[in-house]
Amino acid sequence: MDCIWRRHYDPEVPAEVDIPDVTLPELLYRSASDFPDNPAIIFLGHTLSYRRLKQSVWQAAAGLARLGFKPGQRLAMILPNCPQTVITYYATLHLGGIIVMLNPLAAPREILDQIQRTEADTVVALDHVAPKVEEVRKALNLKHLIIASLADYLPVPWKWLYNFRARRKGQQVGPRPGTGQMSFQDLLTDHAPPALAASSSDVAILQHTGGTTGLPKAAALTHRNLVSNVAQINAWLPHCQRGGERVLAVLPYFHVFGMTASMNWPINLAGAILLLPRFDAAQVLKTIHQRRPTVFPAAPTIFIALINHPHLRRYDLSSLWGCISGSAPLPQDVQEQFEALTKGRIIEGYGLTETSPVTHLNPIAGKRRPGSIGLPFPNTSCRIVDAESGLIDLPPGDVGELLLRGPQVMAEYWQNPEETALALRHGWFYTGDLARMDEDGFFYIVDRKKDIIIASGYNIYPREVEEVLHQHPAVQDAVAFGVPDAYRGETVMAVVVPKPGMPVTAPDLFDFCRQRLAVYKTPKIIEFRRELPKTAVGKVLRRELRAEAEAKLKGAD
Missing domain, CATH: 2.30.38.10 (Luciferase; Domain 3)
Structure with missing residues (x-):
C-alpha cells in the first residue's frame, strides 16, 4: 500500500524520523544535563527538579543493586502516578532490569497471575496495596517487597493529614513491621550506582494485554520501541519547546499510553510533569487553572467528565494548546466543546499495547476527519x-x-x-x-475483530470476566460483553444462566466479582436467562446478545 497519508502531514512533519540509539534512562540524563534546575515533577505541592530526579534515580539504582538486583531481572510496580513510580521505572531500567506494570486496582488473583507469568521477584507497591500482595505472597518467589507511600512526597501538613486519614480508614501506612517489607525511602542510598547496564535492544517493559485472542499475555517492549514512539511524537508535534512545556499527567503510568505520552515523552522534552495520583475532575480543573499545563494527553471519558463538571466555568483552561485523545473513540461533540473552552486543539489517535502504543494521530495543525484515528x-x-x-x-x-x-x-x-x-x-x-x-x-x-471491551480506556477481556462468573456455585453458564455507556464509552454486561434449583441474585454476583476482579472489570449490568443463544457447534452468539442489550438500553433512553 502506497503511503498516500504522507501528503496530509503538517508541513514540518517528516516522512521518516531518525531514531536515536539510546536507552530510556539516557533520555532523562540528557534532560537533566541540559535543564538541571527545571521542574521535572510537580506532585501535590512537591517539586522535583531534573537534577533531583536524576539523583533519586541513581540512589534507587544503587539501592536495588545492593539488594542484588541484576540485569534481566523483572521488577513489578503496583503504584499509582507518584514520584516513586518515575524513580523506580528509570532506576530499574538503568540496571538493565525489566519493568512489569500492574494496576493498583488489580485483585489479588490478578496480581498473582501477572507476577507469576513474568517471574518478577522484586515488587514495589503502594502501602495501601501491600495487603493484597501479602495475600498471595506465599505463592510467589519474591525476594523483596518494597513499600512506597504517597506521604513521602507531600509537604509536611499534607503528609500528617494523609497518614491520619489513611489510618482512620484502616489502611496500611508504610511498611508493616514483622513482615520483611522494606520502605522505599530506605532503598535510596548515597552509594554510587553501577554503570548503565541497558542497551537499546534490551526488553524494557512487559506490558500485559489480551492481544488479538483475549488470552492474558505480556507484550515485550524494548528500549528502542519506546524511544521510537517518543521520537515519533516529537516529530508529530514540532512546535513543542524543549524545556518549556508543562504536561498534565492524569493517565495512569501503568497504562502504556500514560507511560509514553505522560512520562517518557515529557521527560525527553525536559518538560514539567504535573503529576496527579488519580483522576478527579475538580482536581484536574484546579490544576489546569493554577499550574497552566500546555499539553494534556487523556481519554475521552476524562474530557467528558470535565465539560460536564458543574463548576467548569470557574476555571481558566486557556493554557492548553494541545490535547491527545486515545484509548477509545472521541465523540465529535466532546471534541468541539472542549476545544471551545481551551481554544486549543484535541487530536484523536490510535495505538495498542503492542505498539508502544501510538501508531496514528490526526494532524495538530492541518485538517482533521471526524471519526478518524488520523494518519x-x-x-x-x-x-x-x-x-x-x-x-x-x-x-x-x-x-x-x-x-x-x-x-x-x-x-x-x-x-x-x-x-x-x-x-x-x-x-x-x-x-x-x-x-x-x-x-x-x-x-x-x-x-x-476481537471482543475486547474498552471502558474508560481500560481493556477488559470478556473471557476473564466469564471465568470468574463460572466459579460461582450457582452459575451454569455466562457470557460477558460491552454495551454503550455515555461516560465510560463501554461498560461490562453479563448474561447469566443459573443452575436449576440454585437461586442467585445480581447483587450476589456483583459482590462475588468485586472480590475477584478489578473494579473496572466487574459487570455493571447482569441479566438472567434460562439459556444462551448458541450456534450449532455450541458457540455463544455474543453479538446477538449485545445487539439485544443495546436495543433495550436505547429504548430505555
Whole structure:
C-alpha cells in the first residue's frame, strides 16, 4: 500500500524520523544535563527538579543493586502516578532490569497471575496495596517487597493529614513491621550506582494485554520501541519547546499510553510533569487553572467528565494548546466543546499495547476527519487486508484487518511463541482490529475483530470476566460483553444462566466479582436467562446478545 497519508502531514512533519540509539534512562540524563534546575515533577505541592530526579534515580539504582538486583531481572510496580513510580521505572531500567506494570486496582488473583507469568521477584507497591500482595505472597518467589507511600512526597501538613486519614480508614501506612517489607525511602542510598547496564535492544517493559485472542499475555517492549514512539511524537508535534512545556499527567503510568505520552515523552522534552495520583475532575480543573499545563494527553471519558463538571466555568483552561485523545473513540461533540473552552486543539489517535502504543494521530495543525484515528506516524507502514486470509490488500474504502509495521512494534509476547506467531506474521503486526482507509490516507476503526471491551480506556477481556462468573456455585453458564455507556464509552454486561434449583441474585454476583476482579472489570449490568443463544457447534452468539442489550438500553433512553 502506497503511503498516500504522507501528503496530509503538517508541513514540518517528516516522512521518516531518525531514531536515536539510546536507552530510556539516557533520555532523562540528557534532560537533566541540559535543564538541571527545571521542574521535572510537580506532585501535590512537591517539586522535583531534573537534577533531583536524576539523583533519586541513581540512589534507587544503587539501592536495588545492593539488594542484588541484576540485569534481566523483572521488577513489578503496583503504584499509582507518584514520584516513586518515575524513580523506580528509570532506576530499574538503568540496571538493565525489566519493568512489569500492574494496576493498583488489580485483585489479588490478578496480581498473582501477572507476577507469576513474568517471574518478577522484586515488587514495589503502594502501602495501601501491600495487603493484597501479602495475600498471595506465599505463592510467589519474591525476594523483596518494597513499600512506597504517597506521604513521602507531600509537604509536611499534607503528609500528617494523609497518614491520619489513611489510618482512620484502616489502611496500611508504610511498611508493616514483622513482615520483611522494606520502605522505599530506605532503598535510596548515597552509594554510587553501577554503570548503565541497558542497551537499546534490551526488553524494557512487559506490558500485559489480551492481544488479538483475549488470552492474558505480556507484550515485550524494548528500549528502542519506546524511544521510537517518543521520537515519533516529537516529530508529530514540532512546535513543542524543549524545556518549556508543562504536561498534565492524569493517565495512569501503568497504562502504556500514560507511560509514553505522560512520562517518557515529557521527560525527553525536559518538560514539567504535573503529576496527579488519580483522576478527579475538580482536581484536574484546579490544576489546569493554577499550574497552566500546555499539553494534556487523556481519554475521552476524562474530557467528558470535565465539560460536564458543574463548576467548569470557574476555571481558566486557556493554557492548553494541545490535547491527545486515545484509548477509545472521541465523540465529535466532546471534541468541539472542549476545544471551545481551551481554544486549543484535541487530536484523536490510535495505538495498542503492542505498539508502544501510538501508531496514528490526526494532524495538530492541518485538517482533521471526524471519526478518524488520523494518519500513520512517520516510520510506520499500514495495510488493510481481507480478514479471512490476512494476505490480500484491499482498496481505499473497503473494511479489513489493520496491519502495522514500524520501530514501535513489540519484539514478542514474553515467553509465548504461539501467540507471537499469530500476531507477528509476514513481517507485519496483525492488530485484530477492523478498519478502513479513505482516499487521502486517513484511517477509521470500524469494529473490534476481537471482543475486547474498552471502558474508560481500560481493556477488559470478556473471557476473564466469564471465568470468574463460572466459579460461582450457582452459575451454569455466562457470557460477558460491552454495551454503550455515555461516560465510560463501554461498560461490562453479563448474561447469566443459573443452575436449576440454585437461586442467585445480581447483587450476589456483583459482590462475588468485586472480590475477584478489578473494579473496572466487574459487570455493571447482569441479566438472567434460562439459556444462551448458541450456534450449532455450541458457540455463544455474543453479538446477538449485545445487539439485544443495546436495543433495550436505547429504548430505555
